[in-house]
Amino acid sequence: MSLEFLQKFRDPDMCRKILDKMESELDRDLRFMEVCGTHTVAIFQSGLRSLLPERIVHLSGPGCPVCVTHESEVNAFLDLAGRAGIIMATFGDLMRVPGDGGRNLKKATADGARVKVVYSPFDTLKLAKENPGDLVIFIGVGFETTAPTIAATMKMAREQGVDNLRILCFHKTVPPALDALLSDEAINIDGFILPGHVSAIIGVKPYDFIAEKYSKSAVVTGFEPLDILQSLMQMIDWRKKGEAHVVNNYTRIVGANGNQKALEIMYEVFEPADALWRGIGLIPGSGLEIRPEWEQFDAKKEFGIVIKDCPPLKGCKCGDILKGIKQPNECPLFGKACTPANPVGPCMVSTEGSCAAYYKYKLD
Amino acid sequence: MSDKVLLDYGSGGRASQRLISELFLKYLGNDELNRLNDAAELSVSGRVAMSTDSFTVDPIFFPGGNIGSLAVHGTVNDVAMMGAIPRYITCAYIIEEGLPMDDLERIVSAMGEAVKTAGVTVVSGDTKVVPKGAVDKIFINTTGIGDIIVDPAPSGDAARSGDAVLISGTIGDHGLTVLGTREGLDFEAKVESDSAALNHLLVKLVRELPEVHVLRDPTRGGLATTLNEITTSSNVCCELDENSIPVKPEVKGGCSILGLDPLYLANEGKFLCVLPEAHAEKALEIMRADPLGKDACRIGTMTDANPGKVVMLTQLGGKRLLGMLEGEQLPRIC
Numbered sequence: 001m002s003l004e005f006l007q008k009f010r011d012p013d014m015c016r017k018i019l020d021k022m023e024s025e026l027d028r029d030l031r032f033m034e035v036c037g038t039h040t041v042a043i044f045q046s047g048l049r050s051l052l053p054e055r056i057v058h059l060s061g062p063g064c065p066v067c068v069t070h071e072s073e074v075n076a077f078l079d080l081a082g083r084a085g086i087i088m089a090t091f092g093d094l095m096r097v098p099g100d101g102g103r104n105l106k107k108a109t110a111d112g113a114r115v116k117v118v119y120s121p122f123d124t125l126k127l128a129k130e131n132p133g134d135l136v137i138f139i140g141v142g143f144e145t146t147a148p149t150i151a152a153t154m155k156m157a158r159e160q161g162v163d164n165l166r167i168l169c170f171h172k173t174v175p176p177a178l179d180a181l182l183s184d185e186a187i188n189i190d191g192f193i194l195p196g197h198v199s200a201i202i203g204v205k206p207y208d209f210i211a212e213k214y215s216k217s218a219v220v221t222g223f224e225p226l227d228i229l230q231s232l233m234q235m236i237d238w239r240k241k242g243e244a245h246v247v248n249n250y251t252r253i254v255g256a257n258g259n260q261k262a263l264e265i266m267y268e269v270f271e272p273a274d275a276l277w278r279g280i281g282l283i284p285g286s287g288l289e290i291r292p293e294w295e296q297f298d299a300k301k302e303f304g305i306v307i308k309d310c311p312p313l314k315g316c317k318c319g320d321i322l323k324g325i326k327q328p329n330e331c332p333l334f335g336k337a338c339t340p341a342n343p344v345g346p347c348m349v350s351t352e353g354s355c356a357a358y359y360k361y362k363l364d
Numbered sequence: 365m366s367d368k369v370l371l372d373y374g375s376g377g378r379a380s381q382r383l384i385s386e387l388f389l390k391y392l393g394n395d396e397l398n399r400l401n402d403a404a405e406l407s408v409s410g411r412v413a414m415s416t417d418s419f420t421v422d423p424i425f426f427p428g429g430n431i432g433s434l435a436v437h438g439t440v441n442d443v444a445m446m447g448a449i450p451r452y453i454t455c456a457y458i459i460e461e462g463l464p465m466d467d468l469e470r471i472v473s474a475m476g477e478a479v480k481t482a483g484v485t486v487v488s489g490d491t492k493v494v495p496k497g498a499v500d501k502i503f504i505n506t507t508g509i510g511d512i513i514v515d516p517a518p519s520g521d522a523a524r525s526g527d528a529v530l531i532s533g534t535i536g537d538h539g540l541t542v543l544g545t546r547e548g549l550d551f552e553a554k555v556e557s558d559s560a561a562l563n564h565l566l567v568k569l570v571r572e573l574p575e576v577h578v579l580r581d582p583t584r585g586g587l588a589t590t591l592n593e594i595t596t597s598s599n600v601c602c603e604l605d606e607n608s609i610p611v612k613p614e615v616k617g618g619c620s621i622l623g624l625d626p627l628y629l630a631n632e633g634k635f636l637c638v639l640p641e642a643h644a645e646k647a648l649e650i651m652r653a654d655p656l657g658k659d660a661c662r663i664g665t666m667t668d669a670n671p672g673k674v675v676m677l678t679q680l681g682g683k684r685l686l687g688m689l690e691g692e693q694l695p696r697i698c
Contacts, residue, residue, distance in 0.1 A: 012679060016680075049682070
């Protein structure tokens with residue numbers, strides 16, 4: 001998509017008009033949650049955060065893959081890093097995520113662990129071929145956006161006879177997490193800005209329960225300011241009329257049924273499973289596991305890794321922040337014990353985490 | 365000479381001498397260096413600017429330059445940012461055993477071209493060859509010295525509220541090129557490093573406008589980090605206008621794919637200039653008259669609103685903080 005085309009979705013005059021309309025039509029606070037970390041950053045980076053009416057309460061949800069990676073999962077990949085004959089492959093986001101005892105992949109690398117930051121899961125195939133005497137373990141973290149590419153990588157590895165690639169599968173799926181949030185009475189959300197990337201894979205139907213079961217609205221939304229403002233305005237209108245809808249406003253990328261081919265390949269290799277979310281806990285059916293037919297790639301099975309729940313870090317409010325119960329600056333550690341230089345919780349370490357965005361972009 | 369650099373070439377014996385005379389002097393030689401004394405005899409008086417830098421870039425060859433030209437540009441620019449005319453430069457090479465001799469020749473030859481263009485003289489050098497694995501292919505250290513021609517010299521703590529903030533051209537070109545080449549990423553449109561010696565343009569600028577308060581090249585950490593350094597040292601606020609920051613569409617596109625921010629990417633042929641409002645237009649005129657400053661523009665103003673901070677006025681008219689880079693930028697998951 002050309003940058004010129006995208007520029008239309010950044011038109012300051014159009015944005016101003018919607019902001020003015022919002023200001024005049026809001027009759028009470030509206031608590032909206034953007035599920036995806038990229039939306040969090042887009043809202044801050046474009047300056048929207050400073051322009052939205054004060055009555056719009058902006059909450060960052062559990063849509064940053066780094067933020068929701070469970071402590072036990074972090075410890076599992078940190079335990080593998082540094083073992084003889086193992087090369088860990090990962091996206092850059094995970095390099096500074098803290099595990100127990102302040103460990104992280106950056107420090108592990110300095111201690112001699114072989115860790116390779118990759119730009120695509122397909123890079124791991126090349127890495128495995130270049131290092132036939134080693135085991136390349138890719139840390140499979142992310143949502144429906146990344147899982148299909150990893151599944152495709154595994155298929156390709158099988159076709160090409162690459163037998164030294166393993167996947168540490170910690171994938172999670174978004175709709176069950178939203179269901180869990182909405183069923184928690186302590187969480188008060190009027191509407192969701194639904195993720196653009198995840199929805200491009202799963203489509204819109206998996207979110208229908210938000211309106212049907214909980215009478216809340218949700219809009220699949222792009223990442224430009226006008227995308228976000230239009231979705232918010234719609235939710236304000238619906239609430240005033242007492243209606244609840246789930247719609248797709250990101251039709252330039254997201255089809256109603258998503259990407260069937262990607263879903264097919266994803267479910268050929270993975271199957272739904274329960275998963276632990278950092279700060280939230282166990283959400284039934286919210287994870288993906290490698291199917292038994294593909295277990296030759298399963299690092300969890302090979303190394304006997306068991307993901308167990310554990311108490312959250314003392315003082316860290318990442319869980320409440322991911323659930324929209326607290327804002328980042330309401331955490332006692334925010335900006336003091338927990339900063340991007342020394343992150344205590346994952347919301348501060350990820351570039352897409354709400355605490356990191358708050359710390360990085362918020363002026364006052 | 366062998367087709368690969370051997371440990372012998374760092375022995376100090378005949379092999380070393382051959383390397384120096386047949387390669388280094390061939391491209392970098394001059395009356396002073398050719399004497400091969402233990403130290404250079406220089407005539408320096410008055411206020412001088414001196415700077416040193418080590419270059420460890422990976423990959424060593426990239427579109428728009430290589431580690432040899434970069435090692436000259438980086439140090440020449442650092443000296444020139446002090447309102448100085450760079451005159452002399454030294455270079456120390458640490459070479460990994462096994463480096464192809466052709467690669468070394470390309471690097472030294474590029475360095476020779478760069479010193480010629482910058483008009484500086486290499487007066488001293490050193491060559492070490494270390495066992496395979498002790499360094500990554502080649503590291504180069506350069507030190508430069510030059511005559512300061514303005515008083516007071518531009519300085520990071522000299523920005524004042526009301527000053528105009530100018531940039532000499534587009535940002536992020538070098539950082540994205542090096543990252544793209546290192547990772548073997550193919551961008552839709554070609555990106556190229558902006559690595560260049562800025563001293564002639566800078567000398568012209570400070571000769572005509574000695575009132576320049578700050579000159580800085582936004583290298584590692586990029587524009588955002590450099591501006592933060594200036595606002596912290598000067599205790600002023602920099603209000604940047606997002607619309608006016610020049611970024612090439614291909615750099616914007618590449619960054620958007622990788623989840624990187626061009627404001628934090630390294631530049632090697634650009635400089636920031638902070639000077640009193642009254643001289644802003646003249647400064648832009650001087651910069652734009654030079655090919656290395658043709659895209660120069662004003663990007664902001666120093667104020668006393670939020671001392672020590674850089675504030676971005678976004679395209680939408682909103683405001684946000686533009687902080688310093690924490691660690692390195694890394695590609696994200698989605």
